[in-house]
Amino acid sequence: MKEWIERFSVALAERRLFFVFPLLFPFCLSAQELVSIKAENRAFPLVTEKGTASIIVDAGDDPLVKKVTGMMQEDVAAVTGKRPGIGNTFPLTGGPVVLVGSIDKSSLLQQLIKKHKIDVSSLKGKWEAYQVQVVRQPMKGIDQALVIAGSDRRGTAYGVMTLLEQIGVSPWHWWADIPVKHQQALYIRPGIFTDAPKVKYRGIFINDEAPALSGWAKEQFGGFNHRFYEKVFELMLRLKGNYLWPAMWGNAFYDDDSLNIRTAAEYGIVIGTSHHEPLMRAHDEWRRYGKGAWNFDSNETRLKDFWRTGLQRADNEKIVTIGMRGDGDEPMSRETATALLERIVDTQRHIIEQVTRKPASATPQLWALYKEVQDYYDKGMRVPDDVTLLLCDDNWGNIRRLPRLEDKNRTGGYGIYYHFDYVGGPRSYKWINTSNIARIWEQMHLAWEYNVRQIWIVNVGDIKPMELPISFFLDYAWDPGKWNEDNIPNYYETWAVKQFGTAVGTEVGNILRLYSQYSARRKPELLNEKTYSYQEWKTVTGEWRQLRSRAERMDEKLPPDYHDAYFQLVLYPVTALCNLHEMYHAVALNKPDSVKWYFENDSLLTARFHTTLAGGKWNRMMSQTHIGYTSWNDPPRNRMPALTGKAITDTVKAPATRTALSLVPDTAKGRLFYEKDGYIAMEADHYSYARNDRYVAWKAIPGIGKTGGGISPFPVTAPRQQGEEDDAYTAYNFYTYDTGTITLYTYCSPTLNFPHQQGLQYAVSIDDEPPQLITLNKEDDDLHTWERWVADNIIIKRSVHTIHTPGRHVLKCRVIDPGVVLQRLVIDAGGLQPGYLGPPETSILR
Numbered sequence: 001m002k003e004w005i006e007r008f009s010v011a012l013a014e015r016r017l018f019f020v021f022p023l024l025f026p027f028c029l030s031a032q033e034l035v036s037i038k039a040e041n042r043a044f045p046l047v048t049e050k051g052t053a054s055i056i057v058d059a060g061d062d063p064l065v066k067k068v069t070g071m072m073q074e075d076v077a078a079v080t081g082k083r084p085g086i087g088n089t090f091p092l093t094g095g096p097v098v099l100v101g102s103i104d105k106s107s108l109l110q111q112l113i114k115k116h117k118i119d120v121s122s123l124k125g126k127w128e129a130y131q132v133q134v135v136r137q138p139m140k141g142i143d144q145a146l147v148i149a150g151s152d153r154r155g156t157a158y159g160v161m162t163l164l165e166q167i168g169v170s171p172w173h174w175w176a177d178i179p180v181k182h183q184q185a186l187y188i189r190p191g192i193f194t195d196a197p198k199v200k201y202r203g204i205f206i207n208d209e210a211p212a213l214s215g216w217a218k219e220q221f222g223g224f225n226h227r228f229y230e231k232v233f234e235l236m237l238r239l240k241g242n243y244l245w246p247a248m249w250g251n252a253f254y255d256d257d258s259l260n261i262r263t264a265a266e267y268g269i270v271i272g273t274s275h276h277e278p279l280m281r282a283h284d285e286w287r288r289y290g291k292g293a294w295n296f297d298s299n300e301t302r303l304k305d306f307w308r309t310g311l312q313r314a315d316n317e318k319i320v321t322i323g324m325r326g327d328g329d330e331p332m333s334r335e336t337a338t339a340l341l342e343r344i345v346d347t348q349r350h351i352i353e354q355v356t357r358k359p360a361s362a363t364p365q366l367w368a369l370y371k372e373v374q375d376y377y378d379k380g381m382r383v384p385d386d387v388t389l390l391l392c393d394d395n396w397g398n399i400r401r402l403p404r405l406e407d408k409n410r411t412g413g414y415g416i417y418y419h420f421d422y423v424g425g426p427r428s429y430k431w432i433n434t435s436n437i438a439r440i441w442e443q444m445h446l447a448w449e450y451n452v453r454q455i456w457i458v459n460v461g462d463i464k465p466m467e468l469p470i471s472f473f474l475d476y477a478w479d480p481g482k483w484n485e486d487n488i489p490n491y492y493e494t495w496a497v498k499q500f501g502t503a504v505g506t507e508v509g510n511i512l513r514l515y516s517q518y519s520a521r522r523k524p525e526l527l528n529e530k531t532y533s534y535q536e537w538k539t540v541t542g543e544w545r546q547l548r549s550r551a552e553r554m555d556e557k558l559p560p561d562y563h564d565a566y567f568q569l570v571l572y573p574v575t576a577l578c579n580l581h582e583m584y585h586a587v588a589l590n591k592p593d594s595v596k597w598y599f600e601n602d603s604l605l606t607a608r609f610h611t612t613l614a615g616g617k618w619n620r621m622m623s624q625t626h627i628g629y630t631s632w633n634d635p636p637r638n639r640m641p642a643l644t645g646k647a648i649t650d651t652v653k654a655p656a657t658r659t660a661l662s663l664v665p666d667t668a669k670g671r672l673f674y675e676k677d678g679y680i681a682m683e684a685d686h687y688s689y690a691r692n693d694r695y696v697a698w699k700a701i702p703g704i705g706k707t708g709g710g711i712s713p714f715p716v717t718a719p720r721q722q723g724e725e726d727d728a729y730t731a732y733n734f735y736t737y738d739t740g741t742i743t744l745y746t747y748c749s750p751t752l753n754f755p756h757q758q759g760l761q762y763a764v765s766i767d768d769e770p771p772q773l774i775t776l777n778k779e780d781d782d783l784h785t786w787e788r789w790v791a792d793n794i795i796i797k798r799s800v801h802t803i804h805t806p807g808r809h810v811l812k813c814r815v816i817d818p819g820v821v822l823q824r825l826v827i828d829a830g831g832l833q834p835g836y837l838g839p840p841e842t843s844i845l846r
């Protein structure tokens with residue numbers, strides 16, 4: 001036996017027992033398997049035809065734990081029609097009980113632990129961990145209990161939320177009118193299920209909230225008061241988030257309603273203020289109460305008072321933003337005034353110590369390296385180690401900077417501030433969801449792998465209609481190990497099943513997957529009649545039309561109680577974006593009647609969202625203007641596009657008919673792409689063959705491109721490749737008719753130079769020529785170049801090559817730096833026509 005145990009430990013250390021675990025511990029459940037609607041062997045009867053189990057919560061437990069037992073009571077009643085009772089002690093005799101408690105606060109739970117009825121050692125010292133377990137005879141007279149134990153109050157809450165989602169209440173039940181899935185009976189399978197989040201603070205920022213969310217919240221709740229926030233906090237708990245930057249456009253969380261902060265505490269949500277609002281004070285409060293300039297040099301005393309009073313009232317759980325930007329989210333000065341900012345940070349930490357009477361390091365803080373603030377960091381400014389460095393994207397979903405793998409650990413760690421919505425250049429995008437899940441995954445995967453694990457916060461605009469990417473962001477933050485480059489396309493279906501059920505989940509997931517890809521091609525606010533070429537307009541509008549038909553067909557299949565949810569989550573975004581493309585296509589074709597029709601139809605779709613949907617519950621929620629932008633800022637109302645009086649025409653010249661020298665010329669491996677109309681276009685993930693080296697391999701990321709998948713080197717932490725034996729590449733066989741110079745255009749996702757070195761690189765070669773080193777993003781600090789990249793959502797690199805013989809050739813793309821994402825390869829052999837997406841893929845022979 002001893003020998004066996006020793007061998008077991010060695011194998012465990014070597015991780016060879018990966019596949020043995022399920023056999024050794026048959027009762028470890030996965031989260032998806034907790035609930036059954038049938039009376040399986042030894043399953044815990046939560047609700048049967050006889051009645052429901054009672055819920056027990058210790059009177060001394062945290063208010064959040066009590067709150068979630070109330071939510072459980074309501075949800076079980078909504079699902080089964082039977083309402084469980086809630087008590088504070090074990091019943092003397094009686095049926096099954098659900099004991100909900102945190103290990104540090106619940107004396108009822110502690111009794112079970114003492115009697116060895118439950119082992120919670122795996123929860124000890126963990127952040128927000130929970131355990132769900134069926135326990136036989138926990139107490140005299142009680143046959144069985146379902147124990148939901150948390151390492152702390154939020155851990156307990158997340159245990160309950162996991163169960164509630166599985167019994168059939170979507171986290172979006174209230175926010176997207178997802179019907180509760182009714183059941184007669186509910187059982188919890190026997191076994192032990194434990195889970196805990198990987199990213200410590202997982203949050204959203206409600207921002208740019210006028211006119212849509214503001215108008216709606218005013219009408220529904222009278223503004224951004226605690227009744228509004230109660231709904232937000234409940235949503236966040238159900239999504240297993242824990243951190244919020246509240247609305248701040250003319251709003252001030254602490255000042256607008258004194259119950260806001262109490263409600264946050266009740267729901268256990270950690271509050272912060274945005275990246276440029278130091279010491280827990282909303283920017284708008286300076287407008288309300290500040291005297292003099294927002295300038296530390298000239299107005300130090302008043303600013304210190306302002307910050308001190310802000311911090312004094314924030315006695316809730318929080319992360320304090322430190323640092324300072326200029327008034328109104330502008331740079332503080334034209335130069336990088338490092339000495340001044342260092343003095344500001346010192347002063348703020350001194351205030352934190354005075355107010356909390358603890359060392360500053362005892363209060364969680366962040367310093368956001370947003371826009372020009374990153375220059376301070378790059379020029380050497382540092383803050384104390386306990387402060388989280390909040391790295392940022394470029395407001396367009398492309399991460400600007402990541403720590404180096406060799407950087408030493410900081411106690412405060414690193415965070416990311418990411419965007420699904422933005423107000424600013426080159427154009428504000430606030431209307432609708434246009435973030436491709438595959439790209440969010442790829443960027444946040446980089447963040448996770450480069451040790452950004454303390455805070456993930458995302459700007460979600462008006463919350464709606466960002467339901468899908470919000471779910472993904474928080475799910476991925478909870479467990480980054482769950483989603484990878486192979487299974488990321490499944491997220492859509494998994495999510496759709498949770499909202500709409502298994503019968504339709506696959507098709508709804510597929511619609512959302514295509515929506516995610518099509519909508520990310522270009523922000524709707526940047527669309528106009530010139531976006532696409534004649535042929536592209538036909539293709540792109542055709543694709544949208546097809547998607548709309550699929551979405552409409554699905555709508556017809558759904559039971560009536562799902563129509564509201566389906567409209568807001570699927571049908572409206574698909575139809576509205578289809579309509580918008582039809583409209584600009586009609587402008588391009590110079591068809592005034594059609595343009596007018598689509599323009600009016602857009603307003604009818606909005607009207608339906610506002611008036612018919614869920615009996616008018618979402619009035620004003622789609623009131624963001626989205627047609628008629630002439631600068632970065634949104635126009636006051638949608639304006640019908642003016643017609644140019646000239647219709648776009650097909651510029652593609654009829655190609656000379658060419659015959660291949662031989663249709664299947666030789667024994668080349670894999671796919672072969674044929675020149676057509678003077679070009680060859682290849683999706684990067686359609687390579688003919690590939691070679692991995694000892695460190696790295698190009699791998700496909702399905703759906704990340706504007707027209708298909710993409711490839712990127714994995715693992716993303718692989719060292720920079722040096723060539724020679726480190727030679728990982730993808731190879732593309734292609735066939736040309738002529739010799740001479742050709743131009744290769746490589747379409748890449750607009751990844752930024754996050755390692756802050758020479759720019760991310762890869763190399764290309766044709767046949768035996770020496771590889772040409774291509775630098776993807778060296779110019780990412782040049783405003784005009786960057787604006788073009790993000791507006792077009794692509795970086796296109798050009799290289800020139802020589803073809804010496806007609807016939808078959810091979811193009812190789814070599815890995816140099818991880819982080820590069822190649823979407824397409826387009827060879828211009830003399831006939832390439834201009835276009836936004838590039839020409840359709842040329843034919844392939846296998």
Ligand code: REL
Nearest residue numbers: 207208274328329422423459
């Ligand atoms: O998107 C951003 O991060 C910024 O533009 C906002 O945080 C900013 O505070 C703006 O809403 C208003 O000041």
